[in-house]
Amino acid sequence: MKFEPQQYKIADERMKPFIDAEEIWDFINNANTEKKEVRKIIAKAINKERLNLAEVASLVQTTDKELIEEIKQGAIDLKKKVYGNRIVLFAPLYVGNLCANNCEYCGFKASNKEAKRVTLSDKQLIENVEALEDNGHKRLILVYGEHKKYSPEAIADNVRTVYKVKKGNGEIRRVNINAAPLDIEGFRTIKDAGIGTYQVFQETYNPEAYKVYHTSGKKSDFVNRLTSLDRAQEAELDDVGIGALFGLYDWRYEVLGLVRHANHLEACYNVGPHTISFPRIQESLDSKVTDEYIVSDDDFTKLVAILRLAVPYTGLILTARETQEIRKEVLQFGCSQIDAGTKIEMGAYADDAKEEEKEKQKLDSEQFLIGDERSLADVIDELVETDYIPSFCTACYRKGRTGEHFMEFSVPGFIKKFCTPNAILTLSEYIEDYARPETKQAAWDLIERNLSEVEPKLRGIVEERIEKVKQGERDLYF
Ligand code: SF4
Ligand code: SF4
Numbered sequence: 001m002k003f004e005p006q007q008y009k010i011a012d013e014r015m016k017p018f019i020d021a022e023e024i025w026d027f028i029n030n031a032n033t034e035k036k037e038v039r040k041i042i043a044k045a046i047n048k049e050r051l052n053l054a055e056v057a058s059l060v061q062t063t064d065k066e067l068i069e070e071i072k073q074g075a076i077d078l079k080k081k082v083y084g085n086r087i088v089l090f091a092p093l094y095v096g097n098l099c100a101n102n103c104e105y106c107g108f109k110a111s112n113k114e115a116k117r118v119t120l121s122d123k124q125l126i127e128n129v130e131a132l133e134d135n136g137h138k139r140l141i142l143v144y145g146e147h148k149k150y151s152p153e154a155i156a157d158n159v160r161t162v163y164k165v166k167k168g169n170g171e172i173r174r175v176n177i178n179a180a181p182l183d184i185e186g187f188r189t190i191k192d193a194g195i196g197t198y199q200v201f202q203e204t205y206n207p208e209a210y211k212v213y214h215t216s217g218k219k220s221d222f223v224n225r226l227t228s229l230d231r232a233q234e235a236e237l238d239d240v241g242i243g244a245l246f247g248l249y250d251w252r253y254e255v256l257g258l259v260r261h262a263n264h265l266e267a268c269y270n271v272g273p274h275t276i277s278f279p280r281i282q283e284s285l286d287s288k289v290t291d292e293y294i295v296s297d298d299d300f301t302k303l304v305a306i307l308r309l310a311v312p313y314t315g316l317i318l319t320a321r322e323t324q325e326i327r328k329e330v331l332q333f334g335c336s337q338i339d340a341g342t343k344i345e346m347g348a349y350a351d352d353a354k355e356e357e358k359e360k361q362k363l364d365s366e367q368f369l370i371g372d373e374r375s376l377a378d379v380i381d382e383l384v385e386t387d388y389i390p391s392f393c394t395a396c397y398r399k400g401r402t403g404e405h406f407m408e409f410s411v412p413g414f415i416k417k418f419c420t421p422n423a424i425l426t427l428s429e430y431i432e433d434y435a436r437p438e439t440k441q442a443a444w445d446l447i448e449r450n451l452s453e454v455e456p457k458l459r460g461i462v463e464e465r466i467e468k469v470k471q472g473e474r475d476l477y478f
Contacts, residue, residue, distance in 0.1 A: 015227045018264040019205050024053070024256045031057035038067050042074035045309035048082065056259050059306045060252035068302055072333065075305035078312055079334035083408065084415040084453060086391040086423035087383055088337045089376065090139035090176070091132050092319075094346050095120050095158055099145030101217030103203070104288040105248065105281055108145050110217065118346040119149060122161055127350035129162050133170025135341055135376045136434035138392035138426065140172050141199070146180035146219060155179060156193035163194065169433045169474055173394040176241070180218065181228030187235035196397050197274050200228045201243030205257025209249040213289070226261075233269040238402060240265070241317070242273045246295045246303070247281030255303055259310050271402070275315040275337065276307060282321050282371070301329055308334040313408075323371040324382075331388065341376030377436055384442050389450055391423035392430065395477040416455040421462045422477050424450060428469040 031054070041055045051059075059071055096119035097108045108115055120128065132140065142158060144150040159175045176197040177190060190198065204210050207222050214220045229240040242261050244254040258276055266272040280295050295303070300322075307316060318327055318335040320342040327338065343349055372379075383390045395418060396402075408414045424447050431443045447466070454462050458478070465476045 014268040015230045017223050017226050019207070019226060019257060019260060021206055021208070021253075024205075024253055024260070027053045027057040027256060028061060028252055030054075031061040033058055033061050033064070033067075035064070035067060038062050038064075039070065042070055042309065045312060046074055046078050046081065048078075048312055050263075050312070051259070051310045053256055053259060053263075056256055056306065056310045057252075059309065060255050060303070071302065071309065072305045075308040075333040078308060079332065082312060082415075083334055083336055084389075084420050084423075085387060085450075086389040086393070086415075086419050087331065087335070088139070088391045088393060089137070089340050089379070090141060090337060091135075091137045091341055091349075091376070092141050092143050092178070092339055092344065093125075093128055093132065093349065094143045094344055095125065096147070096150055097145045097346060098147035098149055099217075100148075101146050101219040102215045103219060104213045104215065105245065116346070120347055124347050124350065125158060125161055126165050128347060129165040129172060130167045130170070131349040132341075133165065133167045133172065134434075136170075136392070136430045137341070137376065138172060139174045139176070139196075139394060141176040141178055141197075141339075144177075144179040146217065150179060152182055152186035152189035156189050159190070159193040159195055169429070171475075173392075173475070174397055178241075181225050182231065184231045184235045187232045187237045191235060191237040195237075195239075196394075197239045197241045198229075198232055198237055199241035199243065199275070199277065200225065200232075201245060201277060201279075202226060202257070202261065203243075203245040204248040205244060205254055205261070206249045213248055229265065229273070230268065233265070233271075238269065238271050239274050239397070241275040241277060243277030243279065243317075245279055245281055246300070247289065247293055249293050251293070251295045251299055251303055255306055255310070258307065262311050262314060272311070272314055275317050276311065277317045277319065278304065278307065279319055279321050297326060300326065301333070304330045304335070305333045320370045320372040324374060327372055328382070328386070331386075338379070340374070340379035342370055342372070344370060377434075377439065380430070380435070380443075381439055384439065384446050387446070387449075389420070389423040389446060390427055390430070390443075391419070392426035393419065393422035393477065395422045398477070413455060416453060417458065418478050420450060420453045421455075421458055424454070424462060425465055425469065425476050428466050429474055432469060 038058055041058055045051055062068060098117050098119060099108045100110055102109045102111050162172050162175050174196040177195050178199040181200050202225060210222045232240050244258055262272045281289055315337055316335040317337045318330055320339050380390045427443060431440050451459055
């Protein structure tokens with residue numbers, strides 16, 4: 001069915017819906033998948049040129065095994081050429097799971113009477129943040145259901161509270177938000193509290209599928225959600241994250257939807273999304289999702305590589321919904337951020353008893369099942385072993401370098417000047433304050449190897465700063 005934008009009364013041209021399902025299917029159904037064409041598209045992406053929807057359609061329609069390997073290799077090459085080897089780490093913190101919506105795939109939906117509803121008090125919030133700081137985290141994303149209790153003012157208060165929590169050498173230096181779409185005034189309120197990125201995932205970019213899964217509540221309004229990040233831009237909150245929940249609809253369509261959304265923000269506001277997330281649907285309590293659109297591991301790895309090529313200037317977030325094995329494989333395609341030590345049971349970071357019990361996840365108090373339950377320390381060990389630099393860097397946001405992924409992509413030497421030195425310095429802090437004894441030497445060796453990747457003029461300064469970190473100074477960044 002054709003989606004008719006004009007049926008929605010939206011005054012501002014830029015806030016009109018920009019997704020046309022028929023057009024996206026036309027691109028997919030008429031894609032050119034000849035070897036020569038696909039290779040030309042891969043080469044174009046490696047050359048750091050943006051891909052149009054027809055080109056992305058060619059990649060998603062490619063089924064030739066040899067070409068799929070070339071797409072993946074292209075993503076690996078692009079990653080090596082553009083992004084260094086640092087992986088930025090963060091943790092999600094679920095603040096409240098009250099929800100007035102009924103998303104059929106979510107354990108927190110309003111109709112699910114078995115779900116335990118919790119909103120962290122200030123005290124619980126502080127305890128959880130302290131627990132995350134004790135592990136070494138510096139970046140959080142606060143996650144909320146959609147409920148009147150989670151007003152912009154309440155979220156802004158939480159953000160201010162989190163920034164004030166300092167335990168030992170611990171502090172949270174960047175707070176991102178994943179919450180309901182807001183109006184322009186609401187986005188302003190949140191921006192004033194000093195957030196990093198505001199994420200709103202469209203879940204599915206197909207309006208008909210959207211209707212099936214979002215049966216009531218404000219979230220059932222496809223366009224209100226689709227245009228929410230335009231409102232954020234109007235509120236001058238230009239650091240936004242988009243995402244699709246893979247498994248609700250055809251993955252090829254969703255990849256084109258994400259690219260269309262990124263292009264729309266870029267065209268209208270001169271700044272694309274800071275990040276793209278691509279969670280795959282997982283088991284949840286009372287889920288009504290069929291397996292018709294389930295995304296296989298093969299298709300998932302392929303789609304991540306395609307996204308890397310299609311939007312090379314946007315950060316890709318890979319979450320702990322995926323298993324350790326899939327995360328390891330997909331990291332090489334250029335994901336720049338991952339969560340680690342993730343707990344999605346409400347308040348679980350601070351709950352020592354639960355930690356000791358270490359029982360199975362409990363679906364009555366979690367949104368879905370996660371695939372990678374390792375601790376932050378375990379994830380760091382694996383990153384160090386596989387030659388990635390675990391990074392807790394928050395420098396761009398604090399230096400006012402907005403559109404950071406665009407800069408990282410387009411400013412010559414950005415990685416050597418900023419990302420690698422900051423990754424080294426934040427890892428040095430982690431080694432001094434939180435690392436297990438057996439991790440320390442391997443991590444210092446990794447730093448030693450990576451000093452040669454720092455811009456030569458800066459190398460001496462970075463070495464001096466490492467010494468300062470060893471002597472107790474913190475939060476040194478470029
Ligand atoms: Fe509520 Fe979000 Fe779950 Fe939908 S996905 S039911 S909005 S918590
Ligand atoms: Fe991200 Fe900027 Fe730090 Fe690089 S320097 S890791 S782009 S915050």
